[in-house]
Amino acid sequence: MKKIGKQSVNINTNVSIFSSGSIVGKKENEGPLSKYFDRYDDDAYFGEDSWEKAEVKILKTAMDIAVEKSGLQITDIDYILSGDLLNQSMSSTFAVKDFNLPYLGLFGACSSIGLGLSLSSMLIDGEFAQTVMIGASSHFCTAEKQFRSPLGLGSQRNLTTTWTVTGSGAMIIKKTDNGPFIRRVTTGKIVDMGIKDAFNMGAAMAPSAYDTIKAHHEDFGLPYDYYDLIITGDLGYLGSQLVLELFEKDNIFLKNLDDCGKLIFDKEKQDTHEGGSGCGCSAVTFSGLILDRIKKGELKKVLFIPTGALMSSTSVQQDLSIPCISHAVGIENE
Amino acid sequence: MKKIGKQSVNINTNVSIFSSGSIVGKKENEGPLSKYFDRYDDDAYFGEDSWEKAEVKILKTAMDIAVEKSGLQITDIDYILSGDLLNQSMSSTFAVKDFNLPYLGLFGACSSIGLGLSLSSMLIDGEFAQTVMIGASSHFCTAEKQFRSPLGLGSQRNLTTTWTVTGSGAMIIKKTDNGPFIRRVTTGKIVDMGIKDAFNMGAAMAPSAYDTIKAHHEDFGLPYDYYDLIITGDLGYLGSQLVLELFEKDNIFLKNLDDCGKLIFDKEKQDTHEGGSGCGCSAVTFSGLILDRIKKGELKKVLFIPTGALMSSTSVQQDLSIPCISHAVGIENE
Numbered sequence: 001m002k003k004i005g006k007q008s009v010n011i012n013t014n015v016s017i018f019s020s021g022s023i024v025g026k027k028e029n030e031g032p033l034s035k036y037f038d039r040y041d042d043d044a045y046f047g048e049d050s051w052e053k054a055e056v057k058i059l060k061t062a063m064d065i066a067v068e069k070s071g072l073q074i075t076d077i078d079y080i081l082s083g084d085l086l087n088q089s090m091s092s093t094f095a096v097k098d099f100n101l102p103y104l105g106l107f108g109a110c111s112s113i114g115l116g117l118s119l120s121s122m123l124i125d126g127e128f129a130q131t132v133m134i135g136a137s138s139h140f141c142t143a144e145k146q147f148r149s150p151l152g153l154g155s156q157r158n159l160t161t162t163w164t165v166t167g168s169g170a171m172i173i174k175k176t177d178n179g180p181f182i183r184r185v186t187t188g189k190i191v192d193m194g195i196k197d198a199f200n201m202g203a204a205m206a207p208s209a210y211d212t213i214k215a216h217h218e219d220f221g222l223p224y225d226y227y228d229l230i231i232t233g234d235l236g237y238l239g240s241q242l243v244l245e246l247f248e249k250d251n252i253f254l255k256n257l258d259d260c261g262k263l264i265f266d267k268e269k270q271d272t273h274e275g276g277s278g279c280g281c282s283a284v285t286f287s288g289l290i291l292d293r294i295k296k297g298e299l300k301k302v303l304f305i306p307t308g309a310l311m312s313s314t315s316v317q318q319d320l321s322i323p324c325i326s327h328a329v330g331i332e333n334e
Numbered sequence: 335m336k337k338i339g340k341q342s343v344n345i346n347t348n349v350s351i352f353s354s355g356s357i358v359g360k361k362e363n364e365g366p367l368s369k370y371f372d373r374y375d376d377d378a379y380f381g382e383d384s385w386e387k388a389e390v391k392i393l394k395t396a397m398d399i400a401v402e403k404s405g406l407q408i409t410d411i412d413y414i415l416s417g418d419l420l421n422q423s424m425s426s427t428f429a430v431k432d433f434n435l436p437y438l439g440l441f442g443a444c445s446s447i448g449l450g451l452s453l454s455s456m457l458i459d460g461e462f463a464q465t466v467m468i469g470a471s472s473h474f475c476t477a478e479k480q481f482r483s484p485l486g487l488g489s490q491r492n493l494t495t496t497w498t499v500t501g502s503g504a505m506i507i508k509k510t511d512n513g514p515f516i517r518r519v520t521t522g523k524i525v526d527m528g529i530k531d532a533f534n535m536g537a538a539m540a541p542s543a544y545d546t547i548k549a550h551h552e553d554f555g556l557p558y559d560y561y562d563l564i565i566t567g568d569l570g571y572l573g574s575q576l577v578l579e580l581f582e583k584d585n586i587f588l589k590n591l592d593d594c595g596k597l598i599f600d601k602e603k604q605d606t607h608e609g610g611s612g613c614g615c616s617a618v619t620f621s622g623l624i625l626d627r628i629k630k631g632e633l634k635k636v637l638f639i640p641t642g643a644l645m646s647s648t649s650v651q652q653d654l655s656i657p658c659i660s661h662a663v664g665i666e667n668e
Contacts, residue, residue: 088441088644097524103523104452107423107439128460310422311422315428
């Protein structure tokens with residue numbers, strides 16, 4: 001058995017993050033991580049006639065870039081795994097349909113790219129595949145329209161809200177001896193502390209991130225300073241602070257915690273309140289900035305934990321709480 | 335490598351469908367399969383105050399029944415995998431959250447239980463888990479409201495429509511030497527023949543079922559009469575006929591094809607037009623009737639292919655076609 005502890009598995013073979021592709025919108029390109037993204041467009045429609053079609057296009061584009069950079073043929077890929085925020089995962093379905101490859105649809109909200117990394121590692125380590133492509137996307141306008149208010153209404157944004165990233169990230173995961181390698185996987189449990197405020201997702205998701213980070217270190221018996229960086233998906237400033245405080249109650253003082261949502265926008269200049277969010281936030285920050293730093297050797301060991309809030313507009317309207325989940329993958333460059 | 339052909343894998347160890355649970359609504363209980371379901375309720379709300387909460391409740395109930403019948407403890411289960419039709423898979427999220435187990439959220443629309451069977455087999459055969467619980471659900475009122483028209487409108491139903499099954503099915507998949515066993519998995523590709531009529535899902539999904547059935551037999555080199563029964567998810571009468579016709583063009587004449595959507599309702603008496611549909615249709619028909627027939631030895635080899643139409647109301651409103659997917663699992667009682 002490769003299972004270790006309560007919710008983790010060891011990836012024993014060399015499963016590598018072989019290639020990646022990312023594309024973002026105007027605001028993300030104006031932010032501090034601009035140079036790490038492969039492509040951007042100032043047009044929120046990306047040349048399409050609806051925001052949803054734009055999101056389909058950017059997810060397909062990120063996948064096309066990942067394939068192009070890998071030097072592989074489409075037919076070398078055994079499976080595609082993808083997920084997004086749109087109802088019935090519309091972006092993923094329409095983005096992958098013309099690849100003509102076996103497709104496993106995922107739903108993990110903003111943790112989707114973590115779900116993709118986890119399952120692709122297991123499929124490869126279990127010898128069911130050699131090469132898997134994963135993707136995730138979000139778009140400010142499609143998410144805002146679907147989960148919050150019509151864009152044209154110009155509603156004022158609560159200070160605790162995050163800004164949904166317009167962006168898509170894709171990665172090709174492959175059995176090969178060139179790293180970085182996915183060494184450990186911890187699958188999240190749903191954590192629901194009863195928070196109902198859909199304008200404060202950081203607070204809703206923080207206990208879930210805490211739960212998965214803790215399970216990961218306990219399952220593998222790792223000290224909390226084992227990783228050079230523990231990077232969550234889209235908790236933002238408040239959510240990230242709450243994770244630190246939850247660990248402090250256990251007398252654990254994390255020095256290596258950061259969050260993709262905090263990194264992707266300039267808090268002072270971009271008026272994004274709590275930071276970035278959405279499936280695309282962690283997908284592009286990881287496949288852009290973090291992978292780059294790992295490949296340069298600036299980071300040797302990274303725990304990547306995309307965080308997801310699994311509510312729908314229906315569950316919020318029916319006054320239900322926000323169940324959250326976080327999936328962690330331990331990545332090492334050797 | 336366990337991969338065989340273009341889109342299939344062999345499951346080499348004894349991965350068994352160990353236990354199952356099903357619950358249905360009034361109409362399903364009045365149908366011909368009544369005695370095969372574990373539980374039913376005449377109240378469309380199942381004691382809850384919304385249809386969505388009712389769907390959450392029945393999915394949780396099906397899982398509770400599967401656990402109870404298995405004699406296992408909740409803590410014996412390594413992962414839960416689930417999927418449904420509601421926006422952001424609301425039924426699955428809220429049904430599984432209190433189990434406190436690692437959760438992998440799936441999206442395959444009405445093919446979800448096939449996705450669950452496929453991935454759980456791979457997780458177990460790959461030694462990442464010993465025991466996995468899977469589930470899928472649908473509810474006539476939540477689906478009708480979300481994808482078609484408000485129920486109160488009393489819209490007339492096209493003759494090509496299917497009737498969404500109110501029902502949830504769950505199964506416990508376990509490594510054990512008592513069958514029935516999952517021996518073969520074929521993961522579907524998205525097939526989109528450009529059909530846009532959301533009131534004729536059978537026609538939209540038939541080419542996808544044909545594609546996966548064909549890939550399965552070709553990948554494993556099996557004759558088309560190898561299985562005692564090839565059973566699709568929710569194609570209905572027209573869709574099922576179209577699959578036969580597609581095979582006839584290849585000079586293949588299937589004698590062993592049936593469809594859960596055709597079996598679950600009485601066409602003459604229940605006014606359900608094309609038959610049953612929804613994630614719950616294949617989940618309860620398989621975990622009720624088909625598993626029972628396999629266990630009694632009436633069926634020795636079954637190919638189960640849940641079929642999914644991956645559109646959303648947004649994609650339909652934007653005049654996009656209906657991409658479809660079908661996932662197949664080959665089950666044998668020895």
